[in-house]
Amino acid sequence: MQLLANVLIDGLAYGMVLFIIAVGLSVTLGLMRFVNLAHGAFAMIGGYAAALLTREASWSFWIAVPVAVAGTAALGALIEALVLRHLYRRTELEQVLFTIGLSFFLIALTNALAGPQVQLIVLPPLLAQSVDLGFRTLPAQRLLVIAAGLLVAAAAAWTVTRTRFGIWLRAAVDHPDTAATLGIPIRTVQCASFAAGAALAGLGGVLGAELMPLEPYYALKYLVLVLVVVAVGGMGSLPGSLLAAVSLGIVETASKYLASDWGGLFFFLAMAVLLAWRPNGLLKR
Amino acid sequence: MSTDSSAPRVAPAWRAPLLVLAIGLIAWWALPEQLGLLTRIAITALFVLSLDLVVGIAGLATLGHAALFGAGAYAAGLFALKASGEPLLGLAVGAGAGALLALASGAFLLRYHGFTFLMLTVAVAQIAASLAQKARDWTGGDDGLSGFTMGPLLGRFAFDLEGRTAALYAIAVLALGLFVARRVVDSPFGLAVRGIHENRARMAALGTPVLRRLLAMYTLAGALAGAAGALSAQTNAIVGLDSLSFALSAEALVMLILGGAGRLHGALIGAVVFTLLHHTAASINPYHWLFIIGAALMAVVLLPPQKAWAWLRSRWGAKA
Numbered sequence: 342m343q344l345l346a347n348v349l350i351d352g353l354a355y356g357m358v359l360f361i362i363a364v365g366l367s368v369t370l371g372l373m374r375f376v377n378l379a380h381g382a383f384a385m386i387g388g389y390a391a392a393l394l395t396r397e398a399s400w401s402f403w404i405a406v407p408v409a410v411a412g413t414a415a416l417g418a419l420i421e422a423l424v425l426r427h428l429y430r431r432t433e434l435e436q437v438l439f440t441i442g443l444s445f446f447l448i449a450l451t452n453a454l455a456g457p458q459v460q461l462i463v464l465p466p467l468l469a470q471s472v473d474l475g476f477r478t479l480p481a482q483r484l485l486v487i488a489a490g491l492l493v494a495a496a497a498a499w500t501v502t503r504t505r506f507g508i509w510l511r512a513a514v515d516h517p518d519t520a521a522t523l524g525i526p527i528r529t530v531q532c533a534s535f536a537a538g539a540a541l542a543g544l545g546g547v548l549g550a551e552l553m554p555l556e557p558y559y560a561l562k563y564l565v566l567v568l569v570v571v572a573v574g575g576m577g578s579l580p581g582s583l584l585a586a587v588s589l590g591i592v593e594t595a596s597k598y599l600a601s602d603w604g605g606l607f608f609f610l611a612m613a614v615l616l617a618w619r620p621n622g623l624l625k626r
Numbered sequence: 627m628s629t630d631s632s633a634p635r636v637a638p639a640w641r642a643p644l645l646v647l648a649i650g651l652i653a654w655w656a657l658p659e660q661l662g663l664l665t666r667i668a669i670t671a672l673f674v675l676s677l678d679l680v681v682g683i684a685g686l687a688t689l690g691h692a693a694l695f696g697a698g699a700y701a702a703g704l705f706a707l708k709a710s711g712e713p714l715l716g717l718a719v720g721a722g723a724g725a726l727l728a729l730a731s732g733a734f735l736l737r738y739h740g741f742t743f744l745m746l747t748v749a750v751a752q753i754a755a756s757l758a759q760k761a762r763d764w765t766g767g768d769d770g771l772s773g774f775t776m777g778p779l780l781g782r783f784a785f786d787l788e789g790r791t792a793a794l795y796a797i798a799v800l801a802l803g804l805f806v807a808r809r810v811v812d813s814p815f816g817l818a819v820r821g822i823h824e825n826r827a828r829m830a831a832l833g834t835p836v837l838r839r840l841l842a843m844y845t846l847a848g849a850l851a852g853a854a855g856a857l858s859a860q861t862n863a864i865v866g867l868d869s870l871s872f873a874l875s876a877e878a879l880v881m882l883i884l885g886g887a888g889r890l891h892g893a894l895i896g897a898v899v900f901t902l903l904h905h906t907a908a909s910i911n912p913y914h915w916l917f918i919i920g921a922a923l924m925a926v927v928l929l930p931p932q933k934a935w936a937w938l939r940s941r942w943g944a945k946a
């Protein structure tokens with residue numbers, strides 16, 4: 342029983358990290374039809390910025406994290422506006438190549454600026470303590486991760502379905518020419534969605550630093566996991582991404598608890614089975 | 627060479643392999659200090675050639691091609707360790723293992739399209755990698771498979787420390803692989819696969835068994851990739867987990883696009899340029915290498931090689 346509870350709660354936290362990072366990729370990939378493999382690099386940049394601000398500049402965690410996330414968003418918007426928007430109409434393969442190249446470039450840059458060692462984010466006392474749940478103690482940081490994941494899920498669902506921006510986004514994606522004729526500022530919508538995706542990736546990088554250590558190869562190491570979540574969830578489907586992230590997070594955590602020798606095998610096995618069962622993802626948009 | 631890829635080629639299939647053999651022999655004779663590099667280039671070129679059959683000819687974008695390479699490498703290594711050190715037999719075992727894995731995974735993978743296919747190829751490669759990491763008794767896990775020695779080639783030419791035999795061996799296998807690929811691509815079967823790449827629905831309507839043709843091409847590519855893996859195992863006398871890594875799949879794809887997908891010589895040019903670039907840059911600093919390759923990748927997309935060549939040609943043409 343206790344083992345099951347442990348697996349569920351750790352898996353939930355892991356799944357939430359995957360979800361926060363994956364949700365932005367799901368939007369660019371599923372809604373904007375752009376294969377952005379540099380998404381992992383944005384998560385890395387967010388995490389590194391938070392680590393450097395809290396450790397080197399000794400900023401408070403609560404100030405450093407919003408600044409890091411905003412910085413990642415600004416970088417995402419800049420790159421989108423300068424280059425990526427020219428690639429929307431290219432083939433998938435070209436998009437893959439360009440964004441992998443961008444990832445390599447950012448990895449090398451991060452290493453040149455911050456060195457090859459693992460970066461630690463200094464946590465405030467509130468998060469560094471542990472919380473007693475009755476059956477086990479849990480780092481408070483993990484509760485924050487779960488809460489943030491739920492918050493992101495709710496906010497993203499609300500934005501896409503209920504707000505004017507969400508309507509614009511869906512219109513701009515499904516019928517760009519018609520949307521432009523109706524006076525919807527397509528370029529602004531695309532750029533803003535991309536920036537929002539980068540911001541979420543950055544947030545995921547910060548919150549997940551405990552589970553996915555920040556090191557120069559971060560951008561590629563965890564990219565595959567995030568892509569798997571997007572593919573299994575169904576591209577562009579927010580509830581699908583949430584479902585896929587949590588179930589895969591629990592599978593991964595369970596295999597770590599029960600069969601630690603087998604590493605990523607069960608994660609990818611689960612992915613292959615789920616995709617074979619539903620080729621377009623669990624919840625197709 | 628004509629740029630019209632829709633017309634069947636008339637160039638004889640032996641011409642390009644003979645050219646490769648000639649260039650390889652000249653390089654082997656002229657650069658005795660660089661035989662290791664030459665071997666690596668030949669192996670990489672064979673691997674990228676195999677990828678070209680899948681991506682460029684059949685139009686199946688894959689990010690898991692290293693699985694086939696690794697299967698060949700581990701199979702050849704295990705064969706040398708447990709059964710016999712005969713190189714050509716080991717090469718056949720490696721090619722067979724690659725083909726077998728391609729056949730088995732292809733039967734499952736080819737039912738899917740686009741992004742789902744791409745992700746499933748990644749999954750297959752990752753599953754293979756974690757199996758290899760965990761089956762420590764067989765594969766040596768993280769330490770890799772080593773401790774095997776190769777017998778002399780054809781019973782006469784022993785593998786020497788300078789790598790003279792290894793380089794010749796790799797170049798010869800590459801030329802043979804190129805010959806096979808050239809023959810297959812220009813055959814009616816190859817034309818059918820290229821037709822499927824251009825318009826799957828039309829070929830199906832014409833009565834071509836689409837899935838069977840694709841699976842046959844994928845299996846052939848698996849055999850070539852497996853042979854490349856076997857060569858790598860035999861000439862290095864070690865097989866590591868990196869032979870199954872995502873990075874290897876991605877790098878091969880980069881080389882292919884760099885040289886031009888869909889034309890077999892593009893695969894060779896890409897492999898040579900990339901490996902030389904890698905060798906020079908990585909010997910300075912591995913992270914500088916990432917810088918250069920990242921920039922090169924972005925440049926290749928923003929300024930496609932065909933356009934760059936056309937531009938250069940027009941410049942030269944104007945001057946002449």
